[in-house]
Amino acid sequence: MNMKKRDPITKWVFSSVLALCLVCAAVFGGLYVKSLLSKQNVGKVAGTIHPAVLYDGAGKGDYAFNDSAYEDGVKKFEYNYRTKVTEVEPGTRNLTEVVREQARANHSPIIGLGFSYSNAIATVSKEYPNLQFVIIDSVVKGPNVQSIIFKEQEGSYLVGALAALASKTHSVGFVGGMDIPLIHKFGCGFAQGAKAVDPNIRLTSTTLGTTTEAFANPKKAQKIATQMFTNGVDIIFAAAGGSGEGVYQAAFETGNRAIAVDASQNWRFTGETIISSMLKEVGFAAYQSMEEAINGKWTAGTKVLGLKEGGVSWSLDMFNRNKSVKSEWIDKIDELKEEVIDGDVKVYDYSNDQTCPVDTGMFAS
Structure with missing residues (x-):
């Protein structure tokens, strides 16, 4: 087969164009992948927190309250922020001791799921004023307590x-x-x-x-x-x-x-x-509170979530x-x-x- 040889100038132009194309592909391909990851909030890191989610007595596997917190709260937060969330299923244990145990381990925010945690969080939040506490489905007053209730x-x-x-x-x-x-x-x-x-x-x-x-x-x-x-x-x-x-x-x-x-x-x-x-978007509420904490926007007080708020x-x-x-x-x-x-x-x-x-x-x- 008779193939015509390229002259040096043509060869140099061809090589330069090819190199430029490879660089563009790498740069723009990387930007595209970065864009996709950003859209999915993968690996997003804004700060360091050590949250704990305390399930109510029924624990996970209830298809409802606790599973909502796990699926739409814990799992989503861990995936988006690459931050481990400590989970506790208390069973029949004393809830004040359950909360205090997490406080001793310096977890924050400590999120109690359900009104049963009201007294426990009211007590332990006073003992650990530098930690953040969250109660879902009840209102507990305190300078370091966030209460989330629903309509x-x-x-x-x-x-x-x-x-x-x-x-x-x-x-x-x-x-x-x-x-x-x-x-x-x-x-x-x-x-x-x-x-x-x-x-x-x-x-x-x-x-x-x-x-x-x-x-x-x-x-x-x-x-x-x-x-x-x-x-x-x-x-x-x-x-x-x-x-x-x-x-x-x-x-x-x-x-x-x-x-x-x-x-x-x-x-x-x-x-x-x-x-x-x-x-009842318990997972949304838990996720939102942890996201506020990792972004330095967490505040104490009471939130009321209805249709308008997506709760x-x-x-x-x-x-x-x-x-x-x-x-x-x-x-x-x-x-x-x-x-x-x-x-x-x-x-x-x-x-x-x-x-x-x-x-x-x-x-x-």
């Missing part, structure tokens, strides 16, 4: 509207865990949402007990839910921690439906057992969109959501005076 009534309002739209019997129910104002915020918000869509809908509600054991009694919850279904209720909203499992099981076994809480559980069970979930909502995904949840229902709930965010609708907060403006159909269990 549960707003998220519950949306799933109450969904229940009324989806009910075929015009009868819906609510099963709460412990008989405390926090849980009644869910039930009252749910009732207000249901009545906003169907003023004549029948409501039946109850709670499971007066101690924290009410959040860990799925057998009792299943028995009560089954009776509700027998009496004509066809959708039950459960805000009962681990006891909610009993409600979901009752719905599955009787061919009825349920609404879950805290984290999306739409994927669980077969068919359309869980039609949606009221989202509560309802779950709509591939498991329920246009399946258990019809498109016209989505439009209606979006409309209601905007009304709340814009301030056109005020969802009453039961904890204000422990009353509800609508009849929730509450009975003693």
Whole structure:
């Protein structure tokens, strides 16, 4: 094969152009990769902190409160900031000692998940004034304590509207865990949402007990839910921690439906057992607090997170969109959501005076 030799000048030009192309590829390729990493917040480092997240008694694996904190709080923060988060599942241990143990290890912020940590954080935060403490679901006063609470009534309002739209019997129910104002915020918000869509809908509600054991009694919850279904209720909203499992099981076994809480559980069970979930973004709250700390922007005081702040909502995904949840229902709930965010609708907060403006159909269990 006859190949023509390149003259020296052509060869030099060719080599120079090739070298320039390689340099550009390296520079711009690196910038592109750097851009991608930046967009994903990978390896972002702003400071050094040693946070600890203390789960409530149920621990991880509850598909709800604790798992939300783990998935959307701990895991996300560790990934984005390459910072280890110490996790503690206390079980039946004394919570004051659990908090104090983390303080002795110089962890900060120390995040207690659930109102059960109120006394523990109130006590230990005074002993360690230079550390940051966070309580989620309760308010503790202190110069080094950040309290994060939610407008549960707003998220519950949306799933109450969904229940009324989806009910075929015009009868819906609510099963709460412990008989405390926090849980009644869910039930009252749910009732207000249901009545906003169907003023004549029948409501039946109850709670499971007066101690924290009410959040860990799925057998009792299943028995009560089954009776509700027998009496004509066809959708039950459960805000009962681990006891909610009993409600979901009752719905599955009787061919009825349920609404879950805290984290999306739409994927669980077969068919359309869980039609949606009221989202309480515990993970978002924990992540935000740790991010503030690592960026030097953490402050003590009380945060209140509702629909507007991204603290509560309802779950709509591939498991329920246009399946258990019809498109016209989505439009209606979006409309209601905007009304709340814009301030056109005020969802009453039961904890204000422990009353509800609508009849929730509450009975003693």
